Amino acid sequence: MLRHISIDQLRMGMFIHELDGNWLDHPFWKTRFLLARPQDLQKLRESGVRSLWIDASRGLDAIALTSAPAPTPAPPPAAAPTAAQLVTPVARVELQAELPQALKLLAGSKAAVAAMFNDARLGMAVDPARVTEVVTQISGSVLRNPSAMISLARLKRADDYTYMHSVAVCALMIALGRAMNLPEEQLMQAGTAGLLHDIGKLAIPDDILNKPGRLTDEEFRTIQQHPQEGARILIDNCEVSALTLDVCMHHHEKVDGTGYPFGLQGEQISLFARMGAVCDVYDAITSQRAYKSSWDPAVSISKMAEWKGHFDPDVLHAFVKCVGIYPIGALVRLESGRLGIVTEQSERSLLTPKVKVFFSTRSNMPIPQATVDLSSSQCTDRIIGREAPEKWGFRDLHELWAGPNSLPD
Structure with missing residues (x-):
């Protein structure tokens, strides 16, 4: 039985079903868990959470703690909003006004992605509501000012790359989708695909992913398995759309047919996978890695334009309109x-x-x-x-x- 209580009623032994409010206001990236640690109870009381839902069938009930008449059971939470409902009109703000919020959001998103990926690594289900929540928050920042989020995400540290790359590609996919005038619901799908596109790298050994020198042919073949590994992980552990699976599987395909894993070319590659290819590469080459230095963003745009046959020209043109010929920080x-x-x-x-x-x-x-x-x-x-x-x-x-x-x- 679900019951809505105030934070003051929360006690050890209750099973938390859902925390009310913005996910940035509390320190937990999983909102469904048995409250078994005093330090977690203290963190919740010190957070911005003022009320929450508990599941009395899986833990202590609030009514058992008081002799007062039982309150009228609260209705269960409303059905989750659709992706289209989550993307609402947002007023554009100046870059400097959005930077502090974007910086806070990046830190929170990185931790959330790390938790999701760790769940997937352990064979546990990834909560689709949490994925939607993260994408919605990132989308809001991009809608207010796309340059803040996508420029700050580029500054990731080398040891943060795996999770921050996912956040960055999510933001880039949403910004690119806006530049291409995609419908609102497709913007959310694009963001979700960007957030999860590289989840297959969980199956690749770290010593290969972070190798400072040149990869051997065998090591590169191992790297090339991550799109298919990602699709397997998503099918086994996540409730995602066919579009997200498609981007995960095909974001390393090239329009001239020289990509992997299937050597698709041209229109054989979906629009969203072609978008993913551009966003993935741009963030990769502008980021500091264990085995290479980052490229200046303007140099990166110039180089990508020179790689004939790699990207869809129309998608790349829209991407340049999105980030600029001379991006922020150039x-x-x-x-x-x-x-x-x-x-x-x-x-x-x-x-x-x-x-x-x-x-x-x-x-x-x-x-x-x-x-x-x-x-x-x-x-x-x-x-x-x-x-x-x-x-x-x-x-x-x-x-x-x-x-x-x-x-x-």
């Missing part, structure tokens, strides 16, 4: 000789973002930081090219656009 050289970091995209043109300048190539010296809006009619400067941060010995450039302490926990 180091660029201006005609004036100044170097700067792209801090915000322009709605007028992909070529005229806002740039925070901080260095002069003419004096080879730092200059006072200033933000230049290249789309302004009063601005006479322009971008003439990309620059590699390592060429100049620059480090921690993300602090120029995201601020200090902006690496996701």
Whole structure:
């Protein structure tokens, strides 16, 4: 029997069925468990949770704790909303306004994905409601300002890659879907597919996944098994759509037929799998890994455009419109000789973002930081090219656009 109680009524031995409120407001990534540890009870009382549902058939009932007349049983929770109902209109905000919320959300999403993947690793079912919850929160941030989430997710630490990559691809898939004018329900499906696309890497030994040197042919063949392993894990442990299974299985296919695991080509690859291929590669090459350094985001976009036969040209074009020719965090050289970091995209043109300048190539010296809006009619400067941060010995450039302490926990 489900019963709705206040946090003050919660006692050891109760079986928690569902916590009310935003999942970011409490420290638990699994909301159905027997309350058997005093420290968990203390955490819940100190959290933002004010009420919750317990299952009296699986634990202590609140009525047994009091001689007061039994309250009228509360109705069971309403049916879960559909994906379309979860995506509601959201007002767009400036990048700097969304960054703090996106940073908090990234940390929470990483922990949630880690818990889900650990459940799958142990052969346990992954809670579809929790997957939907995470995707919904990420979608909200992307709708408010897509640059915040997808730019911060790129800053992941190498040892966080597995889980943060899933979060990043989820955000990128939603942002790309918006750029392609997909219906709202399909945005949620795209996000879910992005979140779970690499779950098959759970079946690949860590010493191969994180090998610092070149893979042997045998090791690479092992890596190539992860799409099919992922589909197996999803079928066995998750309630997911055919679309999510498709992206998991086919996000390494290439339009020219040279991808894996089946060598599909062109229209044989679904639209969402073609979207997944672009998002997966972009996040991979712009991320720091145990075996390679990250690429500058603008360089990454340029390189991806050069890989003929790898991506669907229309999907890649939509992706560039989404993240920009010069994405947030790209180091660029201006005609004036100044170097700067792209801090915000322009709605007028992909070529005229806002740039925070901080260095002069003419004096080879730092200059006072200033933000230049290249789309302004009063601005006479322009971008003439990309620059590699390592060429100049620059480090921690993300602090120029995201601020200090902006690496996701």
